Amino acid sequence: MTTLEKTRRTVEELKKEVRQLRSFVIGQVGRDDEGEYKPAFVKRVLRAANEKPIYTFKGGKSFLKSLRDN
Secondary structure (H helix, E strand, C coil), rough: CCCCHHHHHHHHHHHHHHHHHHHHHHHHHHHEEEECCCHHHHHHHHHHHHCCCCCCCCCHHHHHHHHHCC
């Protein structure tokens, strides 16, 4: 077996491992101790996590006030 063939085989094995790991990670995103989240909820939360925050809180009192006002 040539070096090129060994390298190709190694790359293919690594690709397979990455696919499996990616599948595992995606499966874990939607789970917690109580069960599984709906995929739509996970997408919505991940999208919100990437958005720029609308509010800035300057301490516990302003945070609680904001919660009470809504």
